[in-house]
Amino acid sequence: MIAMAPARTEPDLSFLLDHTSHVLRTRMAAALAEIGLTARMHCVLVHALEEERTQIQLAELGDMDKTTMVVTVDALEQAGLAERRPSSTDRRARVIVVTEKGAEVARRSQEIVDGVHRSALDALSGEDGEALIRIMTRLAEGQLATPAEAPQTARRARQRAK
Amino acid sequence: MIAMAPARTEPDLSFLLDHTSHVLRTRMAAALAEIGLTARMHCVLVHALEEERTQIQLAELGDMDKTTMVVTVDALEQAGLAERRPSSTDRRARVIVVTEKGAEVARRSQEIVDGVHRSALDALSGEDGEALIRIMTRLAEGQLATPAEAPQTARRARQRAK
DNA sequence: TATTGTTATACTCTATAACTATA
DNA sequence: TATAGTTATAGAGTATAACAATA
Numbered sequence: 436m437i438a439m440a441p442a443r444t445e446p447d448l449s450f451l452l453d454h455t456s457h458v459l460r461t462r463m464a465a466a467l468a469e470i471g472l473t474a475r476m477h478c479v480l481v482h483a484l485e486e487e488r489t490q491i492q493l494a495e496l497g498d499m500d501k502t503t504m505v506v507t508v509d510a511l512e513q514a515g516l517a518e519r520r521p522s523s524t525d526r527r528a529r530v531i532v533v534t535e536k537g538a539e540v541a542r543r544s545q546e547i548v549d550g551v552h553r554s555a556l557d558a559l560s561g562e563d564g565e566a567l568i569r570i571m572t573r574l575a576e577g578q579l580a581t582p583a584e585a586p587q588t589a590r591r592a593r594q595r596a597k
Numbered sequence: 598m599i600a601m602a603p604a605r606t607e608p609d610l611s612f613l614l615d616h617t618s619h620v621l622r623t624r625m626a627a628a629l630a631e632i633g634l635t636a637r638m639h640c641v642l643v644h645a646l647e648e649e650r651t652q653i654q655l656a657e658l659g660d661m662d663k664t665t666m667v668v669t670v671d672a673l674e675q676a677g678l679a680e681r682r683p684s685s686t687d688r689r690a691r692v693i694v695v696t697e698k699g700a701e702v703a704r705r706s707q708e709i710v711d712g713v714h715r716s717a718l719d720a721l722s723g724e725d726g727e728a729l730i731r732i733m734t735r736l737a738e739g740q741l742a743t744p745a746e747a748p749q750t751a752r753r754a755r756q757r758a759k
Numbered sequence: 760t761a762t763t764g765t766t767a768t769a770c771t772c773t774a775t776a777a778c779t780a781t782a
Numbered sequence: 783t784a785t786a787g788t789t790a791t792a793g794a795g796t797a798t799a800a801c802a803a804t805a
Contacts, residue, residue, distance in 0.1 A: 448714045449636075451733040452621055456614035458741040463611060465745040474611075491763065500797060505765065519764095527763040527804045552610045558740040563732050570721060570729045571613040578720040579620040583627035653786060662774060667788065681787095689781045689786040 459555055466547045470540060471514060475499065475507045477548065480533055480541040483517060489528040490519075516540055621717055628709045632702060633676060637661065637669045639710065642678060642703040645693040651684060652691055678702055 463474055472480075478497045482488060488496075494504040508531060511517035516537030522528040533541065556564040625636055634642075640659045644650060650658075656666040670693060673679040678699030684690040695703065718726040 448717060448730065448733075449618075449621055449625060449710070451730070451737050452614065452618035454737050455733060455741045456611075456618040458744045459611055459614055461744040489763075501764070502766090502797065503795090506796095522763095525763080525805075529764070548609075548611070555610060555736070555740050559732060559735065563728075563735075566725075566728055567732045567736075568610065568613070570725050571610075571617060573721065573725070574717070574729075575613050575616050578717050579617045582620045582623040584623075651786075663787070664774065664789090665772090684786095687782075687786075689779095691787070 459551070462555070463548065463551050466551050467544060470543055470547070472540065472544050473507075473510070475503070476511055476514075476516070477541070477544045479504075479507055479511060479531065480516060480537055481545065483531040484533050484538060484541055487530050487532075489522060489525075489530055491528070493531060511537065621713070624717070625710065625713050628713050629706060632705055632709070634702065634706050635669075635672070637665070638673055638676075638678070639703070639706045641666070641669055641673060641693065642695055642699055643707065645679060646695050646700060646703055649692050649694075651687075652681075652693060655693060673699065 460474070467474060467477055475497060479493050482493055482496045490504050490508060491501060494501050497504075499507070508517065508519065511531075512519065516534055518532050518534060519529040520532050522530045556567070559567065622636070629636060629639055637659060641655050644655055644658045652666045652670060653663060656663050659666075661669070670679065670681065673693075674681065678696055680694050680696060681691040682694050684692045718729070721729065
């Protein structure tokens with residue numbers, strides 16, 4: 436379950452956003468799974484290719500927790516797509532280096548991502564597609580830029596481990 | 598973590614949808630939490646008010662599992678907003694009846710929902726707001742109507758309980 | 760003292776399985 | 783046999799805590 440169904444017959448922005456983002460995410464996951472990637476692995480590969488970056492930097496770019504990044508980098512290493520190397524400037528940090536195979540996979544995964552996006556917009560006229568991107572960008576940068584803090588189910592402080 | 602960050606500098610539909618839907622969902626959750634509701638509780642209240650409906654029917658409308666519906670109805674009952682009544686036509690089924698207090702809360706929660714939506718669209722011109730709803734509706738009904746099956750991490754069949 | 764990366768694990772969410780009572 | 787609702791709990795995802803190495 437993801438979407439809150441329309442509460443009334445009138446169009447419901449929550450439903451529209453939840454539904455479309457959920458569907459697009461499952462499509463993307465299915466498409467990337469065919470070459471053994473998750474969306475996160477793709478995201479890390481692409482950003483690591485752009486320039487030399489540490490795990491923390493990649494985590495921030497992908498809006499992940501650093502512990503999630505550990506798991507993602509583990510997966511990339513096991514698949515032979517990237518390697519951890521000590522940073523030359525900070526001996527605490529590890530730089531993620533994409534292998535040749537990783538670069539090739541990243542090229543293909545970017546094609547897959549672009550293809551999924553294109554097919555999603557296919558049904559729209561070029562005009563509407565452009566308008567959608569333009570308006571959504573404005574929303575994402577403006578009114579819907581930052582989440583509310585989550586008061587819903589404030590996670591309780593963890594018990595001290597023994 | 599929800600969103601896949603933009604893989605390139607060019608606009609990325611996945612990022613836009615994930616980000617905006619995530620932000621809107623946290624806002625909605627925070628706003629509804631102020632009157633003690635979750636989005637699901639609101640959704641069930643509103644649909645139960647429309648006409649006499651069983652838990653299964655409400656679950657389908659809200660795209661929830663029936664076990665999730667049990668939890669949601671439990672919460673509504675504990676808050677005194679709804680009650681389970683035996684269906685007059687099917688002795689297996691329970692009809693969800695909204696209490697007077699529940700109806701009043703539903704009226705307020707619908708105002709809250711509408712308010713959050715309005716404020717999200719505030720920054721846009723009326724024209725853009727309408728275009729967004731129109732185009733998103735077309736996407737949701739057309740190209741992005743149905744999710745791909747999840748092959749990503751096919752959940753393994755559960756072990757038989759002892 | 761603060762930060763990077765790591766491990767371990769607690770917490771939440773959701774769905775599966777099995778059950779009871781009906782149909 | 784199939785379905786409505788329930789309980790119990792497994793599985794997945796994620797984030798917190800604590801730690802070692804280093805800044």
